[in-house]
Structures are given as C-alpha cells and as structure tokens.
Amino acid sequence: MTVEQDITMPIATQELHDFLSDLLGSSGVIDDPAEFARYTTDWAGDKGGDPWMIARPGTPEQVADIVAFCHRHQIPMVAQGGHSGLVGGAQPDPERGELMISLERLNRIRHLDPINFSMSVDSGCILQNVKDAAEEADCYFPLALGAQGSCQIGGNVSTNAGGLNVLRYGMMRQLVLGLEVVLPDGRLWNGMHALHKDNRGYDLKQLFIGAEGTLGIVTGAVLKLAPRPQTSRTALIAVPDIASVLALYAQARRSCCDLLSAFELIPRVCMELAFEAAPDLPDPLDEAHPVYVLMEVSASGPADLDTMIEHLFETGSDQGNVLDGVLASSETQAAQLWQIRESMLEGQQMRGEHLRTDISLPISSLTAFCDAANHAMAQHSPETQVIAYGHIGDGNLHFNLLPPANLDLEAKKALLHELEGVLFDLVDAHHGSISAEHGIGRVKQVPFLEDLDETEYTLLKGLKQLFDPEGLMAAGRILPR
Incomplete structure (x- = not known):
C-alpha cells in the first residue's frame, strides 16, 4: 500500500467532524492545521505528522464513544497526553492518517x-x-x-x-x-x-x-x-570515578536504611552544560572534580538525617570514594543542587543535534559497560563528546552523545545513528535494556525488534491481535503495523 493510499480517511472528513462536534461541542474538536503544532511536536522539538483532526473529550464515556465510532468506521487513532514523550509514540504517524484523541480535558x-x-x-x-x-x-x-x-x-x-x-x-x-x-x-x-x-x-x-x-x-x-516526608536532606558529593560511585551507592543503601530516595550520577561535563544553560547557578564546590553524586534522603518521622549523611561522607572519604562534598543547609540550597540536574538537560538541547539514549544495566555492570562504551565511542569518533549521567540507584543510564560541531546536520544524524548501533550492541552484551523508562514508540522500534526472539515476538503480537485485531489503536508503535 502506498503512503498516499495509506493516509486516505475511511469516511468523509465532514462525517467525522459532525460526529465529534455533536458529541464534544465546537471547543472539543480542532481541525485547523494552524492549531496542530502544539500537539504534533514533543518536548525535544521533534515533530510527527499532522492528524486528520484532534478530538478533546472531557469524560471517559466520551473517549469510549469516540473509539467505538472509530472502530465501526475503521479509523486509525492515537491518544496523547502532555507532549513530553521522547520516542514518537503519541505523535501522529507521518505516513498514515490518524485521529488524535487528546486527553488534556480529562483532568479531575x-x-x-x-x-x-x-x-x-x-x-x-x-x-x-x-x-x-x-x-x-x-x-x-x-x-x-x-x-x-x-x-x-x-x-x-x-x-x-x-x-x-x-x-x-x-x-x-x-x-x-x-x-x-x-x-x-x-x-x-x-x-x-x-x-x-x-x-x-x-x-x-x-x-x-x-x-x-x-x-x-x-x-x-x-x-x-x-x-509525606517531613524532613529531607540533599548532598552533592565529588568522587574520583564510576567505580567509586557504585561503591558509595552500595554503602549508602546500607547506611541510609530505606530512606535513600535518589542517587544520581553527574559527570563534570554535565555540570558545565548546566552552567551554560543557567549562568546564575553557583558551582557548589571550590574545585572541579571528574564525577559527582547528587543524593537525597528523606523521612516521614523522626530521623537524624544529617548524622546519617555525615557518616557516609566520613566512611567514603576513608575508603577513597569521596573527594569532597556539600550537604545543603537550606531548602534554597537543595533546590539549587537539583537545578543543576535539570539545567544540564537544557544545556544539551542548546548544543543542537545529539543522541539521547535511555538504557539500563545491572547496577554491578555499570563500570564495565561505561569503560567499554567510552572506549568504543573514542575508537569510532574521537571528537564526539560523551555525556553519561543517570539514576544509578536503578541502573538507568542516559548515555548521550554530542557529535562534532563541524559536521552538517545530515552528517551528524548519520554518525549518531551509527554510534547508536554500536552502543546498543554493548548494552545487549552486558545484558541490559535499550529503554529503561522512555518506552519504544516508533523511534526505538527497529533495535527493539532486532533483539526479540521468536517466542517473545509471537507473544507480543498475540496480545496486540487479541486487544486490537483491526490494528487501529496506536498502530506502528512498539510493533510494526
């Protein structure tokens, strides 16, 4: 089937518009392409195709009525939430016409x-x-x-x-x-x-x-x-390398009991990106260090969190895993430390085209993986900058890449695609996952399918066939349509 045939609406546009207008009122339907941009572009600026129109139901029953109508008339559809996805799952398929169902008015x-x-x-x-x-x-x-x-x-x-x-x-x-x-x-x-x-x-x-x-x-x-936590403490800790991060994490899990709520890896390059995006942010420590940990402990009852973290500092220093650190003395200072974590993402965006990954590894494999991945990137493209940060406490690493600035856009995309393949092969070799939390969508579908064995693929296809035998709902996401 050609793309031109594929985007042909199964019923008249006016018939769909009339149904939606009768059900939702005029404010519940958007059919002006000039208003589509907010719904077709995600947080990172990536754009999908244009939908036939956008339905904005206000109740679950209205969603059900819309979906039933689409089922009767064989109309492909895709639901959308807050436009913050990063794998193209909630954007309209650019090669197949779809009705978009925005859930923004279901907000009770x-x-x-x-x-x-x-x-x-x-x-x-x-x-x-x-x-x-x-x-x-x-x-x-x-x-x-x-x-x-x-x-x-x-x-x-x-x-x-x-x-x-x-x-x-x-x-x-x-x-x-x-x-x-x-x-x-x-x-x-x-x-x-x-x-x-x-x-x-x-x-x-x-x-x-x-x-x-x-x-x-x-x-x-x-x-x-x-x-609700009654007290929390945030600390930024400088460490010499990834191996020290993992040793400190294992110690923190034991010494902080079940009160450890966040343990983030932030290399120095990410700190620099944060300061580029937010120049008013202070550098928390007097000297720069290769790697940092941003951690938080919190409690809903009486607990001496300061002593807990200070003990972690002392023990980590004795073992050579802690070089320096700061324990936030106020909510304002804690917010500034967390602002570093958020601003470094903005700093990446400011650098232009880059590779975002969302991988996970067994926590004990992170050092070996990072060593292998850094070596592989240096071998394939020495001028590409590695930005590897993430949620160490659950093995989720964002191993991102900034390509050489002197390449044109198409050359950057080609290089990043090649490096992504190398990286995903290493993820597989270390028994990890190419998607820790962002999902598969359309963007990661090819590498996802390449790694499936026949039994798993058959089970996944069977589930889709059971629930959606007509292939009308979010077709082409996760599995091919």
Missing part, C-alpha cells in the same frame, strides 16, 4: 483517601497537580520527573514512567492500584480498585502499564500514595 481528581493512601484521578491530570493534591492531604505521590509540570498521569502509566525516586518507591507499575481503560472496540473497562492486595487471577491492569496506548486508552487511575 476524583477522590483522595488519606487513610487508604490512595488517590483516584483522570488520566489527563498533570503530574504536578497530583503531587500538590497529595501534599495537601499530608500524603506524597513519589513519581518525580523533569517534565512533571506538563506530563499527564495517563502518559506516565502508558510509558511506565520512572524518574528520580525509583530506587525507593519503584516505577509507575508499582504506584498503580487500579485503572480505567477504553478498549480498541470502545468498551470501557472499569478496574478502578483501590486495593493494596488483590490476588483474583490475572492482573489485567499490568497489561496496559507500559503498553504505550497500543492496547487501550487509559482514562483513569488509582494511585498509591506514601506518607
């Missing part, structure tokens, strides 16, 4: 139960608003992402989001008690259970967590809350 917090430590929300709720609502009830929703001011709960569920607090609280999969999902034929499945223990056979909600909208559209979620 339905119920918060501080005794059960749970919250029921619409999938279009912005993560930061959910965190704020939990805090008002003296609770805590621990998912923490750089995009939390714009990303939505439905997208967090659909990509099994991770972020900064995974080592203590787990990924989104561990933070979901129940789900509400519109299936590809328009049926609305209500699995909004607020049970912390439920062993009634197959756990259906887990099928939709991390499925990237290919098996159904999440319209609601019951989230697991935690007690």
Whole structure:
C-alpha cells in the first residue's frame, strides 16, 4: 500500500467532524492545521505528522464513544497526553492518517483517601497537580520527573514512567492500584480498585502499564500514595570515578536504611552544560572534580538525617570514594543542587543535534559497560563528546552523545545513528535494556525488534491481535503495523 493510499480517511472528513462536534461541542474538536503544532511536536522539538483532526473529550464515556465510532468506521487513532514523550509514540504517524484523541480535558481528581493512601484521578491530570493534591492531604505521590509540570498521569502509566525516586518507591507499575481503560472496540473497562492486595487471577491492569496506548486508552487511575516526608536532606558529593560511585551507592543503601530516595550520577561535563544553560547557578564546590553524586534522603518521622549523611561522607572519604562534598543547609540550597540536574538537560538541547539514549544495566555492570562504551565511542569518533549521567540507584543510564560541531546536520544524524548501533550492541552484551523508562514508540522500534526472539515476538503480537485485531489503536508503535 502506498503512503498516499495509506493516509486516505475511511469516511468523509465532514462525517467525522459532525460526529465529534455533536458529541464534544465546537471547543472539543480542532481541525485547523494552524492549531496542530502544539500537539504534533514533543518536548525535544521533534515533530510527527499532522492528524486528520484532534478530538478533546472531557469524560471517559466520551473517549469510549469516540473509539467505538472509530472502530465501526475503521479509523486509525492515537491518544496523547502532555507532549513530553521522547520516542514518537503519541505523535501522529507521518505516513498514515490518524485521529488524535487528546486527553488534556480529562483532568479531575476524583477522590483522595488519606487513610487508604490512595488517590483516584483522570488520566489527563498533570503530574504536578497530583503531587500538590497529595501534599495537601499530608500524603506524597513519589513519581518525580523533569517534565512533571506538563506530563499527564495517563502518559506516565502508558510509558511506565520512572524518574528520580525509583530506587525507593519503584516505577509507575508499582504506584498503580487500579485503572480505567477504553478498549480498541470502545468498551470501557472499569478496574478502578483501590486495593493494596488483590490476588483474583490475572492482573489485567499490568497489561496496559507500559503498553504505550497500543492496547487501550487509559482514562483513569488509582494511585498509591506514601506518607509525606517531613524532613529531607540533599548532598552533592565529588568522587574520583564510576567505580567509586557504585561503591558509595552500595554503602549508602546500607547506611541510609530505606530512606535513600535518589542517587544520581553527574559527570563534570554535565555540570558545565548546566552552567551554560543557567549562568546564575553557583558551582557548589571550590574545585572541579571528574564525577559527582547528587543524593537525597528523606523521612516521614523522626530521623537524624544529617548524622546519617555525615557518616557516609566520613566512611567514603576513608575508603577513597569521596573527594569532597556539600550537604545543603537550606531548602534554597537543595533546590539549587537539583537545578543543576535539570539545567544540564537544557544545556544539551542548546548544543543542537545529539543522541539521547535511555538504557539500563545491572547496577554491578555499570563500570564495565561505561569503560567499554567510552572506549568504543573514542575508537569510532574521537571528537564526539560523551555525556553519561543517570539514576544509578536503578541502573538507568542516559548515555548521550554530542557529535562534532563541524559536521552538517545530515552528517551528524548519520554518525549518531551509527554510534547508536554500536552502543546498543554493548548494552545487549552486558545484558541490559535499550529503554529503561522512555518506552519504544516508533523511534526505538527497529533495535527493539532486532533483539526479540521468536517466542517473545509471537507473544507480543498475540496480545496486540487479541486487544486490537483491526490494528487501529496506536498502530506502528512498539510493533510494526
């Protein structure tokens, strides 16, 4: 089938527009291409195709009605949340016409139960608003992402989001008690259970967590809350190398009990990128060091966190794993330390075309992997700059690459594609994953499929066929259409 044939709408445009307008009102439909840009471009500036039009339902029932209509008329569709994805999963397919279903108006917090430590929300709720609502009830929703001011709960569920607090609280999969999902034929499945223990056979909600909208559209979620931390301490620690980072991490896991909530690797090159993006940020230590750790401990009850971290400093220094460090003495100073972590991402964007990766390794393999990957990059392209940082506590490494500045755009893309292949081969050799938290989408589909064995591929295809035999929902994401 040609691309031209592939983007032909199965029914008249006016018929689809009339249906959506009758169901949602005029404000619930966007059909002017001039208004598409906000929905077709992601956080990194990458653009997908244009949709036929954009539906903006305000209730789960309206989502179900839209999906049922699409199923009857064989209309491909894709759901979208907060535009913060990085693998092209929620952007319209540029080679196949699709109806986009934006969930931005599904933004109600339905119920918060501080005794059960749970919250029921619409999938279009912005993560930061959910965190704020939990805090008002003296609770805590621990998912923490750089995009939390714009990303939505439905997208967090659909990509099994991770972020900064995974080592203590787990990924989104561990933070979901129940789900509400519109299936590809328009049926609305209500699995909004607020049970912390439920062993009634197959756990259906887990099928939709991390499925990237290919098996159904999440319209609601019951989230697991935690007690709100009463105290927290943030420290930036200078260390000599990656091996010392891992030794310090193992020590911190033991000496900080279960109170360690974040443990981030930040090489000096990332610090420099942060200072480029935010020139007013102070350099926390008097001297520059090759590698840093940004860590946080927090407690919801009485605990002497300062003594805990000071003991870690002393022991780490005695063992040669700590060169210097600073313990934030105020919330303002702690915020500045975390601002380094956020600003370095902006610094990467300012450098232009670069390779973003989202890999994970067994934590004990990180030193060997980094040594092998740095050597391989130097062999293939000595002028390419490696920027490797990430969530050491869960083995998630963002091994990113800045190509030589003197190459033109096409040459940069070609080089980065070649280096990505080399890098992913090393990930496979070290028994890791090419996607720790961003998902597969369309961007990572080829390397994902290359690494699947026949049995796993057959099982994945069988799931897609069971839920969406017509291939209408988010087709071409994760699996080929």
